[in-house]
Ligand SMILES: CCCCCCCC(=O)CC(=O)SCCNC(=O)CCNC(=O)[C@H](O)C(C)(C)COP(=O)(O)OP(=O)(O)OC[C@H]1O[C@@H](n2cnc3c(N)ncnc32)[C@H](O)[C@@H]1OP(=O)(O)O
Protein backbone atom coordinates (compact mmCIF):
# COMPACT_ATOMS: atom_id res chain seq x y z
CA UNK A 449 0.00 0.00 0.00
CA UNK A 450 2.82 2.38 0.87
CA UNK A 451 4.30 1.84 -2.57
CA UNK A 452 0.98 2.58 -4.27
CA UNK A 453 0.65 5.92 -2.47
CA UNK A 454 4.22 6.70 -3.35
CA UNK A 455 3.50 6.20 -7.04
CA UNK A 456 0.30 8.22 -7.01
CA UNK A 457 2.42 11.03 -5.58
CA UNK A 458 4.98 10.56 -8.33
CA UNK A 459 2.27 10.75 -10.97
CA UNK A 460 0.57 13.86 -9.56
CA UNK A 461 3.71 15.81 -8.98
CA UNK A 462 5.68 14.84 -12.04
CA UNK A 463 5.03 18.08 -13.97
CA UNK A 464 5.77 20.27 -10.94
CA UNK A 465 9.00 18.62 -9.88
CA UNK A 466 12.36 19.79 -11.16
CA UNK A 467 14.43 17.46 -13.25
CA UNK A 468 18.05 17.43 -14.31
CA UNK A 469 18.37 18.40 -17.96
CA UNK A 470 20.40 15.61 -19.47
CA UNK A 471 22.74 16.74 -22.21
CA UNK A 472 25.91 14.68 -21.75
CA UNK A 473 25.43 10.94 -21.53
CA UNK A 474 27.97 8.20 -20.87
CA UNK A 475 26.85 4.77 -22.04
CA UNK A 476 28.87 1.87 -20.72
CA UNK A 477 28.88 -1.33 -22.77
CA UNK A 478 29.20 -1.07 -26.55
CA UNK A 479 27.33 -4.30 -27.37
CA UNK A 480 23.90 -4.56 -28.96
CA UNK A 481 22.10 -2.53 -26.30
CA UNK A 482 24.75 0.11 -25.57
CA UNK A 483 25.26 0.82 -29.28
CA UNK A 484 21.50 1.12 -29.81
CA UNK A 485 21.05 3.49 -26.86
CA UNK A 486 24.02 5.55 -28.10
CA UNK A 487 22.48 5.78 -31.57
CA UNK A 488 19.14 7.05 -30.29
CA UNK A 489 20.69 9.47 -27.77
CA UNK A 490 23.10 10.92 -30.36
CA UNK A 491 20.41 11.36 -32.98
CA UNK A 492 18.23 13.24 -30.49
CA UNK A 493 20.96 15.81 -29.81
CA UNK A 494 22.75 14.37 -26.78
CA UNK A 495 26.52 14.33 -26.50
CA UNK A 496 27.29 10.65 -26.06
CA UNK A 497 30.42 8.86 -24.92
CA UNK A 498 30.26 5.14 -25.54
CA UNK A 499 32.55 3.09 -23.31
CA UNK A 500 33.65 -0.53 -23.57
CA UNK A 501 36.67 -2.42 -22.30
CA UNK A 502 37.13 -3.79 -25.83
CA UNK A 503 38.25 -1.25 -28.44
CA UNK A 504 37.26 -3.45 -31.39
CA UNK A 505 33.70 -3.61 -30.07
CA UNK A 506 33.64 0.20 -29.90
CA UNK A 507 34.81 0.50 -33.49
CA UNK A 508 32.19 -2.02 -34.58
CA UNK A 509 29.52 -0.11 -32.62
CA UNK A 510 30.37 3.21 -34.30
CA UNK A 511 30.31 1.56 -37.71
CA UNK A 512 26.95 -0.02 -36.91
CA UNK A 513 25.50 3.29 -35.69
CA UNK A 514 26.63 5.04 -38.86
CA UNK A 515 25.22 2.28 -41.07
CA UNK A 516 21.85 2.37 -39.27
CA UNK A 517 21.66 6.16 -39.43
CA UNK A 518 22.48 6.15 -43.14
CA UNK A 519 19.49 3.83 -43.67
CA UNK A 520 17.27 6.10 -41.57
CA UNK A 521 18.45 9.21 -43.45
CA UNK A 522 17.91 7.63 -46.84
CA UNK A 523 14.30 6.94 -45.94
CA UNK A 524 13.41 9.96 -43.80
CA UNK A 525 15.18 12.57 -45.88
CA UNK A 526 14.47 11.06 -49.31
CA UNK A 527 13.38 14.47 -50.64
CA UNK A 528 16.02 16.50 -48.78
CA UNK A 529 19.40 14.76 -49.12
CA UNK A 530 21.34 17.81 -47.86
CA UNK A 531 19.30 18.00 -44.67
CA UNK A 532 19.81 14.25 -44.33
CA UNK A 533 23.58 14.59 -44.66
CA UNK A 534 23.56 17.38 -42.04
CA UNK A 535 21.51 15.22 -39.66
CA UNK A 536 23.92 12.32 -40.13
CA UNK A 537 27.01 14.49 -39.58
CA UNK A 538 25.56 16.07 -36.45
CA UNK A 539 24.50 12.74 -34.98
CA UNK A 540 27.91 11.17 -35.66
CA UNK A 541 29.71 14.22 -34.20
CA UNK A 542 27.71 13.61 -31.02
CA UNK A 543 29.35 10.19 -30.55
CA UNK A 544 32.76 9.66 -29.00
CA UNK A 545 34.28 6.47 -27.65
CA UNK A 546 36.52 5.51 -24.76
CA UNK A 547 37.87 2.43 -23.01
CA UNK A 548 38.20 4.26 -19.68
CA UNK A 549 34.87 4.99 -17.99
CA UNK A 550 36.49 6.72 -15.01
CA UNK A 551 38.10 9.40 -17.14
CA UNK A 552 35.00 10.33 -19.14
CA UNK A 553 32.34 10.60 -16.43
CA UNK A 554 33.68 13.96 -15.22
CA UNK A 555 31.39 15.98 -17.45
CA UNK A 556 28.42 13.64 -17.64
CA UNK A 557 24.83 14.17 -16.51
CA UNK A 558 23.76 10.54 -16.88
CA UNK A 559 25.53 7.18 -16.93
CA UNK A 560 23.57 4.38 -18.60
CA UNK A 561 25.12 0.98 -17.96
CA UNK A 562 24.57 -1.81 -20.51
CA UNK A 563 27.35 -4.29 -19.69
CA UNK A 564 27.20 -8.02 -19.00
CA UNK A 565 24.21 -9.22 -16.90
CA UNK A 566 26.22 -9.98 -13.76
CA UNK A 567 25.49 -8.32 -10.42
CA UNK A 568 29.06 -8.28 -9.12
CA UNK A 569 30.48 -6.83 -12.37
CA UNK A 570 27.80 -4.12 -12.44
CA UNK A 571 28.35 -3.31 -8.74
CA UNK A 572 32.11 -3.05 -9.25
CA UNK A 573 31.63 -0.70 -12.19
CA UNK A 574 29.19 1.61 -10.40
CA UNK A 575 31.12 1.48 -7.11
CA UNK A 576 34.21 2.77 -8.93
CA UNK A 577 32.36 5.41 -10.94
CA UNK A 578 30.60 6.73 -7.84
CA UNK A 579 33.93 7.93 -6.50
CA UNK A 580 34.80 9.98 -9.59
CA UNK A 581 31.50 11.14 -11.12
CA UNK A 582 30.19 14.63 -10.29
CA UNK A 583 27.61 14.87 -7.51
CA UNK A 584 24.72 15.71 -9.87
CA UNK A 585 25.33 12.72 -12.19
CA UNK A 586 22.49 10.21 -12.33
CA UNK A 587 23.32 6.51 -12.64
CA UNK A 588 20.99 4.11 -14.45
CA UNK A 589 21.19 0.42 -15.29
CA UNK A 590 19.70 -1.26 -18.35
CA UNK A 591 19.62 -4.62 -16.53
CA UNK A 592 17.11 -7.18 -17.83
CA UNK A 593 16.63 -9.09 -14.63
CA UNK A 594 18.71 -7.85 -11.70
CA UNK A 595 17.48 -5.73 -8.82
CA UNK A 596 18.26 -2.02 -9.27
CA UNK A 597 18.41 -1.75 -5.47
CA UNK A 598 21.14 -4.42 -5.36
CA UNK A 599 23.16 -2.79 -8.14
CA UNK A 600 22.83 0.66 -6.53
CA UNK A 601 23.97 -0.65 -3.15
CA UNK A 602 27.60 -0.41 -4.29
CA UNK A 603 27.28 3.41 -4.45
CA UNK A 604 26.60 6.33 -2.16
CA UNK A 605 24.09 7.93 -4.51
CA UNK A 606 20.98 5.84 -3.89
CA UNK A 607 18.77 8.89 -4.53
CA UNK A 608 20.38 9.43 -7.93
CA UNK A 609 20.13 5.83 -9.12
CA UNK A 610 17.37 4.18 -11.18
CA UNK A 611 16.56 1.65 -13.85
CA UNK A 612 16.30 2.54 -17.53
CA UNK A 613 15.37 -0.65 -19.35
CA UNK A 614 15.44 -0.42 -23.14
CA UNK A 615 14.35 -3.06 -25.65
CA UNK A 616 16.21 -4.65 -28.52
CA UNK A 617 16.62 -3.27 -31.19
CA UNK A 618 16.68 0.05 -29.33
CA UNK A 619 16.20 2.32 -32.37
CA UNK A 620 13.01 0.45 -33.27
CA UNK A 621 11.40 -0.60 -29.98
CA UNK A 622 9.39 2.27 -28.54
CA UNK A 623 9.30 1.29 -24.87
CA UNK A 624 11.52 2.15 -21.92
CA UNK A 625 10.78 0.84 -18.42
CA UNK A 626 11.78 3.49 -15.89
CA UNK A 627 12.37 2.01 -12.45
CA UNK A 628 12.60 3.87 -9.16
CA UNK A 629 13.83 2.07 -6.05
CA UNK A 630 12.53 3.07 -2.63
CA UNK A 631 15.53 5.44 -2.41
CA UNK A 632 15.33 7.02 -5.87
CA UNK A 633 14.46 10.71 -5.55
CA UNK A 634 11.51 12.24 -7.34
CA UNK A 635 13.93 14.51 -9.20
CA UNK A 636 15.91 11.51 -10.49
CA UNK A 637 12.76 9.64 -11.49
CA UNK A 638 11.44 12.70 -13.37
CA UNK A 639 14.82 13.21 -15.03
CA UNK A 640 14.81 9.62 -16.30
CA UNK A 641 11.22 9.96 -17.53
CA UNK A 642 12.10 13.19 -19.28
CA UNK A 643 15.22 11.68 -20.85
CA UNK A 644 13.16 8.75 -22.21
CA UNK A 645 10.71 11.25 -23.68
CA UNK A 646 13.55 13.21 -25.29
CA UNK A 647 14.64 9.95 -26.96
CA UNK A 648 11.15 9.65 -28.43
CA UNK A 649 10.25 6.64 -26.30
CA UNK A 650 7.11 5.80 -24.34
CA UNK A 651 7.85 4.98 -20.74
CA UNK A 652 6.15 2.79 -18.18
CA UNK A 653 7.21 2.17 -14.62
CA UNK A 654 6.79 -0.56 -12.06
CA UNK A 655 8.30 -1.65 -8.75
CA UNK A 656 11.93 -2.80 -8.66
CA UNK A 657 10.84 -6.43 -9.05
CA UNK A 658 12.53 -9.26 -11.04
CA UNK A 659 12.09 -8.68 -14.78
CA UNK A 660 10.05 -5.50 -14.22
CA UNK A 661 6.93 -5.80 -16.43
CA UNK A 662 8.07 -7.13 -19.79
CA UNK A 663 10.66 -9.73 -18.83
CA UNK A 664 8.58 -11.02 -15.91
CA UNK A 665 5.99 -12.02 -18.51
CA UNK A 666 8.33 -12.77 -21.43
CA UNK A 667 10.84 -15.10 -19.77
CA UNK A 668 8.29 -17.74 -18.59
CA UNK A 669 6.87 -17.80 -22.13
CA UNK A 670 10.32 -18.28 -23.69
CA UNK A 671 11.31 -20.93 -21.14
CA UNK A 672 8.06 -22.83 -21.70
CA UNK A 673 8.87 -22.89 -25.42
CA UNK A 674 12.35 -24.29 -24.68
CA UNK A 675 10.86 -27.00 -22.40
CA UNK A 676 8.30 -27.88 -25.09
CA UNK A 677 11.14 -28.30 -27.60
CA UNK A 678 13.23 -30.32 -25.11
CA UNK A 679 10.31 -32.69 -24.49
CA UNK A 680 10.05 -33.17 -28.24
CA UNK A 681 6.46 -31.87 -28.32
CA UNK A 682 7.20 -29.69 -31.33
CA UNK A 683 10.16 -28.60 -33.45
CA UNK A 684 11.63 -25.17 -32.82
CA UNK A 685 10.68 -24.20 -36.37
CA UNK A 686 7.03 -25.16 -35.82
CA UNK A 687 6.88 -23.46 -32.43
CA UNK A 688 8.26 -20.26 -34.00
CA UNK A 689 5.83 -20.41 -36.91
CA UNK A 690 2.94 -21.10 -34.54
CA UNK A 691 3.62 -18.05 -32.39
CA UNK A 692 4.20 -15.78 -35.39
CA UNK A 693 1.17 -16.82 -37.39
CA UNK A 694 -1.05 -17.77 -34.46
CA UNK A 695 -0.36 -14.76 -32.28
CA UNK A 696 1.01 -12.19 -34.70
CA UNK A 697 4.36 -11.96 -32.88
CA UNK A 698 7.14 -10.57 -35.10
CA UNK A 699 9.52 -13.36 -34.01
CA UNK A 700 8.97 -16.81 -32.54
CA UNK A 701 10.51 -17.65 -29.13
CA UNK A 702 13.64 -19.32 -30.58
CA UNK A 703 14.28 -16.52 -33.06
CA UNK A 704 13.82 -14.00 -30.26
CA UNK A 705 16.15 -15.90 -27.92
CA UNK A 706 18.85 -15.91 -30.60
CA UNK A 707 18.22 -12.20 -31.17
CA UNK A 708 18.49 -11.31 -27.46
CA UNK A 709 21.55 -13.54 -26.96
CA UNK A 710 21.60 -16.98 -25.34
CA UNK A 711 24.45 -15.91 -23.02
CA UNK A 712 22.27 -13.10 -21.66
CA UNK A 713 19.31 -15.48 -21.40
CA UNK A 714 21.42 -17.94 -19.39
CA UNK A 715 22.70 -15.17 -17.10
CA UNK A 716 19.09 -14.23 -16.39
CA UNK A 717 17.99 -17.84 -15.81
CA UNK A 718 20.93 -18.63 -13.54
CA UNK A 719 20.29 -15.52 -11.46
CA UNK A 720 16.61 -16.25 -11.02
CA UNK A 721 17.29 -19.93 -10.41
CA UNK A 722 19.71 -19.06 -7.58
CA UNK A 723 17.10 -16.77 -6.04
CA UNK A 724 14.26 -19.32 -6.50
CA UNK A 725 15.93 -22.76 -6.30
CA UNK A 726 12.61 -24.58 -5.85
CA UNK A 727 10.87 -23.02 -8.82
CA UNK A 728 10.90 -25.56 -11.70
CA UNK A 729 10.47 -22.71 -14.18
CA UNK A 730 14.12 -21.75 -13.72
CA UNK A 731 15.54 -25.30 -13.67
CA UNK A 732 18.60 -25.76 -15.89
CA UNK A 733 17.92 -26.31 -19.59
CA UNK A 734 20.22 -28.88 -21.19
CA UNK A 735 19.79 -27.43 -24.66
CA UNK A 736 20.50 -23.87 -23.57
CA UNK A 737 23.50 -24.91 -21.46
CA UNK A 738 24.98 -26.88 -24.36
CA UNK A 739 24.62 -24.02 -26.85
CA UNK A 740 26.15 -21.50 -24.44
CA UNK A 741 29.02 -23.89 -23.54
CA UNK A 742 29.76 -24.16 -27.27
CA UNK A 743 29.86 -20.37 -27.62
CA UNK A 744 26.68 -20.41 -29.71
CA UNK A 745 25.12 -17.25 -28.29
CA UNK A 746 22.69 -16.62 -31.15
CA UNK A 747 22.73 -14.02 -33.89
CA UNK A 748 25.72 -12.14 -32.49
CA UNK A 749 28.02 -15.17 -32.81
CA UNK A 750 26.48 -16.51 -36.03
CA UNK A 751 24.78 -19.50 -34.41
CA UNK A 752 22.35 -20.27 -31.60
CA UNK A 753 19.14 -22.22 -31.99
CA UNK A 754 19.57 -21.35 -35.69
CA UNK A 755 22.54 -20.69 -37.99
CA UNK A 756 23.07 -17.17 -39.38
CA UNK A 757 26.24 -17.58 -41.42
C1 LIG B 1 14.66 -14.20 -24.56
C2 LIG B 1 14.81 -14.14 -23.07
C3 LIG B 1 13.95 -13.15 -22.37
C4 LIG B 1 14.32 -11.73 -22.61
C5 LIG B 1 15.51 -11.31 -21.88
C6 LIG B 1 16.22 -10.05 -22.13
C7 LIG B 1 15.72 -9.08 -23.16
C8 LIG B 1 15.28 -7.80 -22.53
O1 LIG B 1 15.69 -7.38 -21.46
C9 LIG B 1 14.24 -7.00 -23.22
C10 LIG B 1 14.10 -7.16 -24.69
O2 LIG B 1 14.66 -6.44 -25.45
S1 LIG B 1 13.07 -8.38 -25.19
C11 LIG B 1 13.11 -8.28 -26.94
C12 LIG B 1 12.21 -7.20 -27.47
N1 LIG B 1 12.30 -7.19 -28.91
C13 LIG B 1 11.48 -7.87 -29.69
O3 LIG B 1 10.55 -8.50 -29.25
C14 LIG B 1 11.80 -7.79 -31.17
C15 LIG B 1 10.89 -8.63 -31.98
N2 LIG B 1 11.19 -8.46 -33.39
C16 LIG B 1 10.78 -7.38 -34.10
O4 LIG B 1 10.10 -6.48 -33.59
C17 LIG B 1 11.16 -7.35 -35.56
O5 LIG B 1 11.43 -8.65 -35.98
C18 LIG B 1 12.39 -6.40 -35.86
C19 LIG B 1 12.03 -4.96 -35.55
C20 LIG B 1 13.63 -6.81 -35.09
C21 LIG B 1 12.73 -6.53 -37.34
O6 LIG B 1 11.61 -6.22 -38.07
P1 LIG B 1 11.35 -6.76 -39.54
O7 LIG B 1 11.45 -8.22 -39.56
O8 LIG B 1 10.11 -6.09 -40.03
O9 LIG B 1 12.65 -6.32 -40.32
P2 LIG B 1 12.96 -5.05 -41.13
O10 LIG B 1 11.89 -4.76 -42.15
O11 LIG B 1 14.34 -5.29 -41.61
O12 LIG B 1 12.98 -3.91 -40.05
C22 LIG B 1 11.89 -3.06 -39.73
C23 LIG B 1 12.44 -1.70 -39.39
O13 LIG B 1 13.31 -1.77 -38.26
C24 LIG B 1 14.65 -1.33 -38.61
N3 LIG B 1 15.60 -2.19 -37.89
C25 LIG B 1 15.58 -3.52 -37.85
N4 LIG B 1 16.58 -3.97 -37.08
C26 LIG B 1 17.26 -2.88 -36.66
C27 LIG B 1 18.39 -2.69 -35.83
N5 LIG B 1 19.04 -3.73 -35.28
N6 LIG B 1 18.79 -1.45 -35.58
C28 LIG B 1 18.16 -0.39 -36.12
N7 LIG B 1 17.06 -0.51 -36.90
C29 LIG B 1 16.63 -1.74 -37.18
C30 LIG B 1 14.74 -1.48 -40.10
O14 LIG B 1 15.69 -0.60 -40.65
C31 LIG B 1 13.32 -1.14 -40.53
O15 LIG B 1 13.17 0.28 -40.49
P3 LIG B 1 12.20 1.02 -41.52
O16 LIG B 1 12.78 0.72 -42.87
O17 LIG B 1 12.29 2.47 -41.13
O18 LIG B 1 10.84 0.44 -41.30
Ligand SMILES: NC(=O)C1=CN([C@@H]2O[C@H](COP(=O)(O)OP(=O)(O)OC[C@H]3O[C@@H](n4cnc5c(N)ncnc54)[C@H](O)[C@@H]3O)[C@@H](O)[C@H]2O)C=CC1
Pocket residue numbers: 476477478479480481482499500501502505561562563564565566569573590591592593613614615616707708709712
Ligand atom coordinates in the same frame (compact mmCIF):
# COMPACT_ATOMS: atom_id res chain seq x y z
N1 LIG C 1 20.17 -8.33 -25.46
C1 LIG C 1 18.97 -7.82 -25.18
O1 LIG C 1 18.00 -8.06 -25.90
C2 LIG C 1 18.80 -6.94 -23.98
C3 LIG C 1 19.77 -6.86 -23.01
N2 LIG C 1 19.57 -6.03 -21.93
C4 LIG C 1 20.62 -5.90 -20.90
O2 LIG C 1 21.59 -4.99 -21.39
C5 LIG C 1 22.89 -5.39 -20.92
C6 LIG C 1 23.82 -5.60 -22.11
O3 LIG C 1 23.27 -6.57 -22.96
P1 LIG C 1 23.77 -6.72 -24.47
O4 LIG C 1 24.05 -5.39 -25.06
O5 LIG C 1 22.84 -7.65 -25.14
O6 LIG C 1 25.17 -7.48 -24.23
P2 LIG C 1 26.44 -7.58 -25.19
O7 LIG C 1 27.13 -8.82 -24.81
O8 LIG C 1 26.04 -7.36 -26.61
O9 LIG C 1 27.31 -6.31 -24.75
C7 LIG C 1 27.88 -6.15 -23.48
C8 LIG C 1 29.13 -5.31 -23.65
O10 LIG C 1 29.62 -4.92 -22.36
C9 LIG C 1 31.04 -4.90 -22.41
N3 LIG C 1 31.52 -4.95 -21.04
C10 LIG C 1 31.48 -6.00 -20.18
N4 LIG C 1 31.97 -5.63 -18.98
C11 LIG C 1 32.32 -4.31 -19.09
C12 LIG C 1 32.86 -3.36 -18.19
N5 LIG C 1 33.15 -3.67 -16.94
N6 LIG C 1 33.06 -2.10 -18.64
C13 LIG C 1 32.77 -1.75 -19.91
N7 LIG C 1 32.25 -2.62 -20.81
C14 LIG C 1 32.01 -3.88 -20.39
C15 LIG C 1 31.41 -6.10 -23.28
O11 LIG C 1 32.69 -5.95 -23.84
C16 LIG C 1 30.29 -6.07 -24.32
O12 LIG C 1 30.67 -5.34 -25.47
C17 LIG C 1 22.66 -6.62 -20.04
O13 LIG C 1 22.50 -6.19 -18.71
C18 LIG C 1 21.36 -7.19 -20.58
O14 LIG C 1 20.67 -7.95 -19.64
C19 LIG C 1 18.45 -5.26 -21.79
C20 LIG C 1 17.48 -5.28 -22.74
C21 LIG C 1 17.56 -6.16 -23.90
